[in-house]
Amino acid sequence: xxLLNRMSRYSHGVSKFKLTQPRMLWLDHRLxxxxxxxxxxxxxxxxxxxxxxxxxxSPGLFVSVLPCSxxxxxxxxxxHTRTVTHTHVAFASSSAASTPTxxxxxxxxxxxxxxxxxxxxxxxxxxxILKLAYPxxxxxxxxxxxxxxxxGVTMSAPFLLxxxxxxxxxxGADTETMxxxxxxxxxxxxxxxxxxxxxxxxxxxxxxxxxxxxxxxxRASLFSSILRQEVAFFDRNRTGELINRLSADTxxxxxxxxxxxxxxxxxxxxAAAGVSxxxxxxxxxxxxxxLIVPPLAALAVVYGRYLRSISKSTQDxxxxxxxxxxxxxSNMRTVRAFGKELSEVNTYTEKTDQVLKLARxxxxxxxxxxxxxxLSGNIMILSVLYKGGLLMASQHMTVGELSAFLMYxxxxxxxxxxxxxxxxxxxxxxxxGSRLWELLDRKPEFPLNEGLMLSADQLKGRLEFSEVxxxxxxxxxxxxxxxxxxxxxxxTVMAVVGPSGSGKSTLVSLLLRLYDCNSGTITIDGHDIRxxxxxxxxxxxxxxxxxxxxxxxxxxxxxxxGAVDPEAVTTEEIYGAARAANAFNFIQDFPNGFNTVVGEKxxxxxxxxxxxxxxxxxxLKNPKILLLDEATSALxxxxxxxxxxxxxxxxxxxxxxxxxxxxxxxxxxxxxxxxDQRRIGECGQHTELLxxxxxxxxxxxEKQAFLQVKQKRALR
Ligand SMILES: Nc1ncnc2c1ncn2[C@@H]1O[C@H](COP(=O)(O)OP(=O)(O)OP(=O)(O)O)[C@@H](O)[C@H]1O
Numbered sequence: 001x002x003l004l005n006r007m008s009r010y011s012h013g014v015s016k017f018k019l020t021q022p023r024m025l026w027l028d029h030r031l032x033x034x035x036x037x038x039x040x041x042x043x044x045x046x047x048x049x050x051x052x053x054x055x056x057x058s059p060g061l062f063v064s065v066l067p068c069s070x071x072x073x074x075x076x077x078x079x080h081t082r083t084v085t086h087t088h089v090a091f092a093s094s095s096a097a098s099t100p101t102x103x104x105x106x107x108x109x110x111x112x113x114x115x116x117x118x119x120x121x122x123x124x125x126x127x128x129i130l131k132l133a134y135p136x137x138x139x140x141x142x143x144x145x146x147x148x149x150x151x152g153v154t155m156s157a158p159f160l161l162x163x164x165x166x167x168x169x170x171x172g173a174d175t176e177t178m179x180x181x182x183x184x185x186x187x188x189x190x191x192x193x194x195x196x197x198x199x200x201x202x203x204x205x206x207x208x209x210x211x212x213x214x215x216x217x218x219r220a221s222l223f224s225s226i227l228r229q230e231v232a233f234f235d236r237n238r239t240g241e242l243i244n245r246l247s248a249d250t251x252x253x254x255x256x257x258x259x260x261x262x263x264x265x266x267x268x269x270x271a272a273a274g275v276s277x278x279x280x281x282x283x284x285x286x287x288x289x290x291l292i293v294p295p296l297a298a299l300a301v302v303y304g305r306y307l308r309s310i311s312k313s314t315q316d317x318x319x320x321x322x323x324x325x326x327x328x329x330s331n332m333r334t335v336r337a338f339g340k341e342l343s344e345v346n347t348y349t350e351k352t353d354q355v356l357k358l359a360r361x362x363x364x365x366x367x368x369x370x371x372x373x374x375l376s377g378n379i380m381i382l383s384v385l386y387k388g389g390l391l392m393a394s395q396h397m398t399v400g401e402l403s404a405f406l407m408y409x410x411x412x413x414x415x416x417x418x419x420x421x422x423x424x425x426x427x428x429x430x431x432x433g434s435r436l437w438e439l440l441d442r443k444p445e446f447p448l449n450e451g452l453m454l455s456a457d458q459l460k461g462r463l464e465f466s467e468v469x470x471x472x473x474x475x476x477x478x479x480x481x482x483x484x485x486x487x488x489x490x491x492t493v494m495a496v497v498g499p500s501g502s503g504k505s506t507l508v509s510l511l512l513r514l515y516d517c518n519s520g521t522i523t524i525d526g527h528d529i530r531x532x533x534x535x536x537x538x539x540x541x542x543x544x545x546x547x548x549x550x551x552x553x554x555x556x557x558x559x560x561x562g563a564v565d566p567e568a569v570t571t572e573e574i575y576g577a578a579r580a581a582n583a584f585n586f587i588q589d590f591p592n593g594f595n596t597v598v599g600e601k602x603x604x605x606x607x608x609x610x611x612x613x614x615x616x617x618x619x620l621k622n623p624k625i626l627l628l629d630e631a632t633s634a635l636x637x638x639x640x641x642x643x644x645x646x647x648x649x650x651x652x653x654x655x656x657x658x659x660x661x662x663x664x665x666x667x668x669x670x671x672x673x674x675x676d677q678r679r680i681g682e683c684g685q686h687t688e689l690l691x692x693x694x695x696x697x698x699x700x701x702e703k704q705a706f707l708q709v710k711q712k713r714a715l716r
Contacts, residue, residue, distance in 0.1 A: 153196025162404030256429025498675030
């Protein structure tokens with residue numbers, strides 16, 4: 001995994017990494033392999049093929065590396081830069097192929113953090129970060145100017161303060177001269193300090209505002225990139241992970257370009273200026289003090305490495321705890337219904353205990369380090385005082401110079417500490433950046449708004465599946481359809497029935513082109529849906545699912561969501577759609593009427609109410625094709641009647657594919673298709689199918705009737 005990630009980080013140019021064990025590599029066809037001539041004989045079996053775990057991926061090269069000849073120093077060159085991601089390269093041990101990262105799965109925080117601790121930052125990442133900052137270049141340049149002024153003032157302060165001390169101590173009995181010199185020196189210094197304060201305030205303001213602007217731009221592009229991805233991408237990636245990219249990683253990147261960079265530059269400038277001033281004030285004392293720095297720096301490097309590995313483990317443990325909390329809180333109703341609050345609290349506590357254990361380890365380490373550095377700092381000051389005192393006694397140094405030197409020592413110490421935290425923050429920024437680039441660069445597998453658009457006259461609504469085979473990209477080994485064919489003439493109602501899990505909803509997903517079939521074609525009025533503009537296609541298809549999802553807006557906004565331009569929808573149109581959906585009366589009964597906010601996913605409404613609002617939303621779209629998933633037992637008799645009536649109104653004059661559960665719907669449909677064994681087992685009129693005693697439909701109906709009787713008996 002780490003090798004895969006490392007590869008992806010180098011995917012924008014020539015990539016190199018070292019293999020330390022015999023491996024079998026699968027390379028995307030865009031990658032080429034190179035190695036020193038004497039190593040070439042170690043590659044065998046180069047051939048173009050698809051990876052076994054990803055039969056649908058573009059073919060690549062399989063390269064076996066002889067198990068008996070460990071290979072080191074292998075280079076992989078990827079000349080076609082931007083499109084290559086780690087999913088195109090898979091590593092497996094020479095004996096057994098391991099499971100590679102599924103195509104399109106984004107790197108997790110833990111992945112990139114692990115990677116960040118052990119590698120240097122590629123130039124390409126630096127360029128991208130700088131490119132992000134480019135629109136804010138003038139503000140940032142001004143901020144850097146102010147930074148120079150404020151740092152200059154800070155670093156001149158010890159020198160000037162030294163002068164003040166010398167003025168006080170060397171004036172002797174001439175108090176008048178001393179007062180005059182002291183007053184003018186203090187007035188001058190007040191002016192300098194005022195300039196420094198103003199420059200610092202301006203720097204902070206400019207850095208903060210440009211940082212926020214960069215984060216805003218990043219978030220907008222990232223959200224747009226996420227929403228463009230195909231549905232299969234969301235099957236592979238956890239929502240929490242994507243939200244984390246959008247909120248936390250963007251902020252980290254923004255901060256590393258602005259605040260961290262400015263703090264880092266300030267630390268470098270101050271450390272350099274401080275050391276120079278130390279040598280200026282007293283070269284012999286400076287050489288003596290700086291002898292202590294190298295061992296301290298070595299300690300800091302060792303400590304930094306160890307601390308990073310512990311913080312990574314802490315972060316991993318924390319991520320697990322957060323993941324658990326996120327899932328349980330968002331499914332609180334299920335937790336409550338099963339009475340699992342206490343056991344969930346215990347599970348969460350166990351996870352947080354793990355975090356605590358690691359955090360304690362980290363605390364011990366930090367305590368040791370800060371103890372040692374604090375001690376070294378004090379020893380350094382003591383040495384300056386000791387050696388400085390001796391120099392003063394031999395008239396080689398004044399009291400003001402010694403005071404100034406002490407202050408510079410202090411500043412250099414602070415700046416070096418600032419530099420170490422700057423480095424770790426910068427690394428965090430690059431880690432977050434590489435996760436963001438991956439998402440930002442990802443091209444969706446099919447376009448959102450490209451392709452053929454039919455005119456209103458051309459669109460009749462004839463749907464046809466011809467020998468369609470399909471497996472979900474996340475489960476390629478389990479095909480849902482094989483050579484499935486089905487024709488739905490324009491303006492007719494096709495009821496689809498079949499056992500649970502037979503693929504009824506999948507049929508709807510394929511029509512909406514949420515996924516592409518692996519072979520065969522799906523056509524609308526003779527046009528392959530892959531040639532049609534997906535955005536146009538979906539704007540002419542209405543859907544009402546069994547559990548419709550509403551957004552946490554008002555009822556009015558939820559209904560208007562169905563229209564192409566929700567802003568342009570009039571109140572009359574919304575009322576009309578609500579009336580046709582049998583929703584008007586219950587909405588008006590709410591104290592806030594159409595302005596009632598429905599809560600997250602419509603949680604504040606009943607199942608039947610949600611269904612009717614979803615029907616109103618679909619009505620407002622006025623689609624030519626309707627895909628319905630009929631609500632089942634969730635509704636009571638009255639609601640069922642109201643929803644049914646609304647659905648019938650919605651279906652008039654359109655081509656409808658309905659996943660039917662009720663006998664009445666099946667009876668009213670023009671034809672019934674029975675899904676069985678990954679294809680349409682039977683298709684025909686309801687009475688015709690019932691007439692076939694050995695037929696699938698008849699058996700399915702008999703089974704359903706039997707189950708209903710059993711259920712009624714159990715209820716009695
Ligand atoms: N996003 C997905 N990724 C992988 N497999 C999926 C996905 N969605 C559904 N499946 C699988 O595809 C098969 C068909 O599911 P589908 O929801 O189409 O069945 P269904 O006939 O509508 O079932 P039900 O009547 O229970 O709603 C099931 O085995 C299901 O586990």
